[in-house]
Amino acid sequence: MGRIKKKGISGAAKNYITRSRAVKKLQISLPDFRRLCIFKGIYPREPRKKKKVSKGSTAATTFYYTKDVQYLLHEPLLAKFREHKAVAKKIARALGRGEAGDAARLEKNLIPKIKLDHLVKERYPTFIDALRDLDDALSMLFLFASLPSSQHVPAKTISLCQRLCHEFEHYVIVSHSLRKSFLSIKGIYYQATIQGQDILWLVPYRFVQRTGGDIDFRIMGTFVEFYTTLLGFVNYRLYTSIGLVYPPKFNAKVDEQGGELGAFQLEGKGVSTNGNTTNGDKPVVVNPEAQAIADKIATLPGTEEAESETEALAPVDGDEEENTEGIDKFETTAPDADILPQPQVTGAEAASLFAGMVFYISREAPKAPLEFILPAFGCKRVGWDASLGDGAYTTNESDPSITHQIVDRPALSDAEAMAVPETTNGGAAAFKAQWPRSTMPGRTYVQPQWVWDCINQGKLLRPDIYAPGAELPPHLSPWVKPKKGEYDPNLPLQLQEPEVEALEEVEEDEEDEEAASDAKDASSIESGDDMAAIVDRDSSVEAGEGMDVVSSADEEEDSESDADAGADEWEGFESDAESDVSEGEAARIRHQRELEAEATGMAIEPEAQTTKSKNAALRKKAVKKRREEEEERERQKMMLSNKKRKLLKRIEYGSNKRDTEAENLRRKRRRIEKAKAAANAV
Known part of the structure; x- marks a missing residue:
């Protein structure tokens, strides 16, 4: 018989550790533990079975991987944190005794300097890994570059973020790496393609930023501290890869006068003072030692990035240039086929x-x-x-x-x-x-x-x-990109609205026109001139006038209208032969109505009546077709299992929700277009 295992010493209970136990194991404070985890890229984990990990407890607890905490035991920053804690105690003791000079001396000379260079190399073994993780870094640094200086955000941090962001923008300008941009409510989104990696970041608008008291700037400041180191490494590698000297020269006077990007002067092969590649201009004199270092780093063998960069910088023959001038465009073979993603533009x-x-x-x-x-x-x-x-x-x-x-x-x-x-x-x-x-x-x-x-x-x-x-x-x-069936603002309504919706819209327009004409007739009858004419006509009534005589044509029209109303109320078991009116029958009815109107002296618009009847027939046919499709779909659902039927129900719920949103957007656009047409007509 095997040995009975104790509860909580293996499995999930051993793989996870609580935050309080991790802090006690590392022997550091909770703020230092948070800071160290941000620097190392270690985040809390949620176990699948929380009861087994917490030994039956259901209290809210933060868990980490035990291996991650074990990995932190060998971090050199732990010694720096302990040194900082010891110096902080000495400074507090000096301030308690009233020795402000000694406290300032201790803070100036004994506070340890923390460098994060080894963490950047450790977390990003290759340069492509750093580029893939650059989205959040750029968004955070551009945010801090636009913040006002305060007690929580010192001016030194803001100026560092501004300098790094402007250096990155200069590289994007010189390399023509920017591809897309979008003006949103949050700010301006930019997307650049650098060495095959799409980098997307957000830049806030230049408004007065008001920081609230519910923002934890200590956590954000820790991220900024790591991101500044990361972006400094990335900028150095990007500048040297295209033969530029890093860091670029910075003119403080121009920056004080609002120069921003103009305060930086790039140096390198084929680069002018304004940061643009020269086209016949006199190049800037470059420091030969700095340029030699840049060339050496740019042509380092042994990595895929360096080989791709040297191939991009190497001259090519004329035939190859002709073949690589444009990029291929993928075209669909059928009108209803899926839209293929097109390649982006070249530099x-x-x-x-x-x-x-x-x-x-x-x-x-x-x-x-x-x-x-x-x-x-x-x-x-x-x-x-x-x-x-x-x-x-x-x-x-x-x-x-x-x-x-x-x-x-x-x-x-x-x-x-x-x-x-x-x-x-x-x-x-x-x-x-x-x-x-x-x-x-x-x-x-x-x-x-x-x-x-x-x-x-x-x-x-x-x-x-x-x-x-x-x-x-x-x-x-x-x-x-708009998908099939969704609302597309670029297309006209006629190309994206369903057939039933289009026919309903036509009928609504006709009803609105009839209501407007009836209102216009009523207003004209109520006018003073018409009333006077009616009074004069009543005073001279001849034989046969003033009596309502119902003709046979009127009786037929009333009977036809009653029949149409009954058909609209209940369609019944209607066949295709009864629903579809033949062209010969429609022509015969139209001719009969014209003869009756000519005999009675009444005005009739045969084309309008015919169009209305055709629209009603088409709408009835479309509704019937849609009903048949729904019935066929319900019959197919009956053949599915219960699990698949529930899955299909969730899919249909999302599809119907998207269709409803698209229909509401089309209806809103239709109202706006009608209002514009009415305003233009006036």
Whole structure:
């Protein structure tokens, strides 16, 4: 007989450990334990059977893997934390005795410096691993770069985050790695493709940030401390991979004047002072020692990344360039086939989107994102108003070299549409733009959304749709593709609404038109002139006038209307032959009605009546077809097992919910289009 095992010494109970036991085992405080777990990338775990792990207890407890805690025992940062704790005790003792000078000396000289370089190398063995985990790091650093300095967020941390973010943006600009961007409620989303990895991050808008008291800045500050180290490593590797010197030169005076990106000067092969690749310009003189180090790192053999980078930098023959100019486009073979995911644009195509254009950013437009996006897609010269900061190509709004101006103001009136010529000293007339009072001739004025829509679609869109004051098209997320059956704002309603819904809409329009015409007739009868005419007619009643005579035609029409009403109330066991009216029968009925109207002197619209009857027949046929499909589907459900029937029910619930949402969106769009058509008619 085997030995009986004790409860809680093997299995799940041994694989998990509570947080209190982990803190006691490591002999550190709870804040230091949280900080160490964030640095090492260790997170709480939820066991499958919590009762077995907690020995029958159901209290809320945080668990970790026992192996992870055992792994933390050998971490060198534990010694740093203990040294910091010992120095903190000495500082507290000195402050208790009133020795402020000794406390300051201890804090300056004895506080241990914590470096996280070994953790970055440990958590990310290859550079591709670091790029894959860069989304959260960039989002957090861009968030802290926009926060105001406070007691919890020191100014030193904010300036470090701003510097690292601007360095990363410069790399994206020079390498033309940016692919998509989206303006959302939370902020601006950017997606860049770097060495085959898609990196998506969020940048908040430049609003005044108000931080609440319910935010734990200690936890966020710990993440920022690790992410700054990570992004510093990534920026160094990215800069050296394309032959740039890291870190770039930083001009503090330009930054104080609002230069931001313009405060950095890149150095390297074929890079000008403004961070753009030179095209015939004189290159900047580079430090030979720094460039030798950069070249050595960029061409290191033995890794797949270095080989791919050297192949990308190596010159190719003319035939190969011709073959790699464009990327393949996947086309569907059938109209109802699935839409294949298309490959993204190349760096050369992104670099040529805004090439040859000169942009000017008005002072009401967002300068920071446009200053980043436009050069990333090939624009070499970007100017803005002097009030937005330093570093612009030009601050003169009347510069004749400007081809596009980004404005976000109402439209101009006809009297203010052209620029007022200003006479110079030489007698020649020079145009001076004073927006919104005047515009420069030959210049294109667009709203900021035009830039985002152009880069998301990979082509230049019509600027007249995005003119100042114009109603902009919907700005859709480039990462969400509409599926079959869902609402698509880009398509007209006729192409995406079902047949029954379209017929119902036609009938509703006809009923609205009839109600409007009846109301119009009633209002005309109630007018004074018509009432006077009726009174005069009543005073001179001749023989036969004023009596309601029901003709045979009226009797037939009443009987037909009663029959139609009965058919609408209950369709009964109707066959296809009875529901479908033949063309010959419809022509005979139409001809009979025309003869009766001619005999009685009544006005009739045969085409309208025929169209209405056809729509009713089509709608009845579509409803019947849909009912038959539902019945067939119910018969098929009966053949399924209970488990599969429940699964299908959940699937149908989600599908019906999506269909209802799409129908509501189509109905809302239909109301908006009707309101616009009525306003235009007026």
